[in-house]
Amino acid sequence: MPEQKPEQVQLQARVADELVGKRLDQAIAQLFPEYSRSRLQGWIKDGCVTVDGEQKRTRDKLQGGELICVDAELALIEHHQPEPMELEIIYEDDDILVINKPAGLVVHPAAGHADGTLLNALLHHVPDIAQVPRAGIVHRLDMDTTGLMVVAKTIQAQTELVVQLQERSMGREYEAVVMGVMTGGGKVDAPMGRHKTNRQKMAVVHMGKPALTHYRLLQRFRAHSHIRLKLESGRTHQIRVHMSHINYPLVGDPVYGGRFRLPKGVSEGLIKTLRGFNRQALHAKKLELFHPVTGELMSWEVDLPEDFQLLLKALQQDLRRNEES
Template identity: 55%
Template structure:
């Protein structure tokens, strides 16, 4: 089975002179570059009302884009009875609190056992929605809140809201080193030139903005509250590493255990045993895609991060001469 979905967008100022297929990939990140190219060649893309069927065509700021997408059901993925921690659910959306060690979408190395497989089991009709309604992702070992669309109209509205930066996502994190004040990181992110599984700050990347503030100061670490303005892959992890303050436990971006001087055995054990990035999606706020109601959810900080914060707090008390 297949269905049609109209996607709308506008060429942004930073996209001037870009290829049409590249611009569509940025505007509609839920769809692969190859699928987007197929739609262009099939006369399904309109630029300011005219058919645009050349992937290499250059775009101009302010141009209106309409994409009449044809979507296939997600029948290639298996429904699996994987427990979901559902925070909220109605006929149009559901919000889950994702645990660590759970992949969101099947891919290389993770063909099943994912959030998507769980969604297909929990709500069989979601097979009709692209990517089983997944609007945004969390990394495998990042915990916290995700919104999922149960219908195509709900997904369309949520994707549009996400692109317009009308969905608020706040995170809790524990970073290595001392940050004395909050700030903003405005640094484009793209695929690392040599390590293809990693992202990196690079001029040719996509715009990425992260706001952060200090929530609590420890002797050699800092607990942060962060808000995403954009949603690039690994954004918070890359931006904090770029600042020289990678997240505790982030093996990919330099957050390997660094033991402060005179660290007690409990702190040593916890830091060395913290095998995931200390990152949690703690708050999600959005307008309901169908009713327009402003909704907000909070997810409690997971036990491993609570324990880490408590031990860092005690370590700071035990070493007052080295406090901020």
């Protein structure tokens, strides 16, 4: 594969009257909205932005009429190699890619997972995505969580999708099986942050970032519940932490699930299924967003994976057997 060179970015625009008195970083964020504010601020600090031929600071105010020029490079993702991997692509166009992520696939390289990740697969499937920060990944699913993810194929698309995430206009719905019998739906409005003693875990903490999860009951079983959830924020491990916080941890969750429990009189078949379900029972079932270029409202929904369906079937059979006895 030929070596890719960083993309040259050359932009220019004149400061309009409505930007008079604005800081330089605020003005160029409006002039060049296809790039993130943090990226533009970095270019200012690196001397890649000039105002009438002179370098300025991010906080310098504009008078109006100045010519702003940007001459920068988009660094490629370093040290990550493209890898041919089979992806279940639900939708793809020139701007976005929607996939159905399987269990066991790590989204981004990290300690212990240097390769074989979704990012490596994206670099192979869309080589130019190397010019987009994090290979266009705007939100993540945990390694063993399945379901829908959207990936941006361009910087413009990524910037717009990040805004939708921040403004909560991107709809994400999940299904889960939790331990315990719920009486109905509700919400968990509890701030989250790093666990005070185990930094690898997240937790509900008083001074954490706001986190809100809505849930509704789909079906009750003898000792479990099948629920649908909707996020209004996107904190790491949010659903897993929130459900554990209200004492309905996800089936199979190795981190937040607590002690393995079985209902009384449970059948051997269900025991085998529950013991064999060695991941959190969580699936990103529905994704809804506005297309980052056309503005069209788009929506996708995918079936539950086979192991999740088998878990529900075993719980249903156990419930039926108990009702008949």
